[in-house]
Amino acid sequence: MAPSQQLPLEEETASDNNTHNEVPIKSRVTVVGSGNWGSVAAKLIASNTLKFNSFYVSEANMLVFVTPHQFMEGICKRLVGKLREDAEAISLIKGMEVKKEGPCMISTLISEQLGINCCVLMGANIANEIAVEKFSEATVGYRENREIAEKWVRLFSTPYFMVSAVQDVEGVELCGTLKNVVAIGAGFVDGLEMGNNTKAAIMRIGLREMKAFSKLMFSSVRDSTFFESCGVADLITTCLGGRNRKCAEAFARNGGKRSFDELEAEMLQGQKLQGVSTAREVYEVLSHRGWLELFPLFTTVHEICIGRLQPSAIVEYSEHTPKFSLVEGSAQFY
Ligand SMILES: NC(=O)c1ccc[n+]([C@@H]2O[C@H](COP(=O)([O-])OP(=O)(O)OC[C@H]3O[C@@H](n4cnc5c(N)ncnc54)[C@H](O)[C@@H]3O)[C@@H](O)[C@H]2O)c1
Incomplete structure (x- = not known):
């Protein structure tokens, strides 16, 4: 069960004596x-x-x-x-x-x-x-x-x-940030009742785009980070159970006719939805850098959120999906 880089914990209690009779730095x-x-x-x-x-x-x-x-x-x-x-x-x-x-x-x-x-x-x-x-x-x-x-x-x-x-501070943080965009896509799939295979496909494509985006932003991002809890594990739990998935499911069930703002207010009772605003922010970065076509899932999620595309568009881009191969430290597209 121990994670690969678990750090040692020093067991101390308030009653422990300091071995050097020094006041511990608190x-x-x-x-x-x-x-x-x-x-x-x-x-x-x-x-x-x-x-x-x-x-x-x-x-x-x-x-x-x-x-x-x-x-x-x-x-x-x-x-x-x-x-x-x-x-x-x-x-x-x-x-x-x-x-x-x-x-x-x-x-x-x-x-x-x-x-x-x-x-x-x-x-x-x-x-x-x-x-x-x-x-x-x-x-x-x-x-x-x-x-x-x-x-x-x-x-x-x-x-x-x-x-x-x-x-790998950037890799860990980008994993936590970008998985919310994928979770919105997973919620659309649930709302359209497309089943588990489709949802798994969205998660896989999403993980690939998370990795490509992170490495293009920061060449220091490590591949191994995506296999830590912050990577694939957070992606799975968010696509199965999180608030982004839940609101996106309701959005798709309503055919995109009720806005995310309305659904957030009604369903989250004061909690904030992160995925929709992150999808917009990611889209702005991709658009500014001319990378929209390289990230079809991220791009499509945002365009569905703003009503430019129907929720069903979440699975309508695969034939045109560019293929990219990632090498350690950089991302190369072909
Ligand atoms: N909830 C989770 O399960 C979970 C898990 C992991 C990470 N996160 C992340 O943790 C962060 C916080 O999520 P949360 O679920 O605790 O918060 P939340 O969505 O429940 O938001 C409510 C909190 O936001 C703050 N807030 C609200 N309005 C504010 C304002 N105008 N100015 C300043 N602060 C304001 C207050 O502290 C308030 O209690 C988010 O970035 C989220 O992505 C949440």
Whole structure:
């Protein structure tokens, strides 16, 4: 069961004696965002801050960001100049900002606006299931500092929540972001009652486009990241059970006549849909770079969402699908 790169956990308790009779350096943790996942993340973290004597929960220098992605720019603006110098961040947020100069990952937005290092945590993590302590896994993506990654792993890991770390922050974050677009496609398939083979095909094509897009954006993205919890496992759970799939199913059942805004308000009761806005953001990037034809699934999902195509178009592009082969470190099309 142990993931390939599971990091060791130091068992400490508040009653442990420090072997060198030194006061342990304590980290202080706060969670920014109180939605479904933010609340469950706070539960995981709280159990570990009690268990290990190296964490507090006030005057934070470890910041956990977990809000819908569209709010992060405003939240960062309000935090500028208010953080401790030794602050570290982790983003559990799936999505990206698209600016004129190109796509900006949420971890980059946090790092640049707040001037702090930012890791990411992504995985097959539907919050309701983790809330009732059903076993699942997650992946921490880090840039350079493995010690910090280990600290995040220690903060989140429980016997029912297994966390491993990989040195590929962009790969991990893009997996978590792009799978929501594929889940919208999977929801259309469900709404049209096309069956499991079709849904599996959409997931496979989607995974291929996720990998190609990620490698074109960042040549450092590793193939192995797609086999971690943040990759194929998150794709599967989101296409089977997530909110994006659910709303897209309702959209297709209604023949595209009820908007996603209306369905989101009615079905999610305050939660935010990420896949539709991510599909638009991905489309903007593809369109700007002249890559629309290379990503037929991502392109079609967006065009269905905005009513340009019927939901049935989700399976009407295969004959014209360009083939692309990926090599480590780059993407080549033929
Ligand atoms: N819910 C899950 O199962 C799950 C799992 C993994 C990752 N995620 C990701 O975690 C992030 C948060 O998802 P969630 O389900 O916890 O949130 P959610 O969809 O339940 O959103 C509600 C939360 O958003 C924040 N919010 C709402 N309006 C705001 C505003 N105007 N300004 C600032 N903040 C505002 C508040 O914290 C609120 O509680 C998303 O990026 C999501 O993709 C969610």
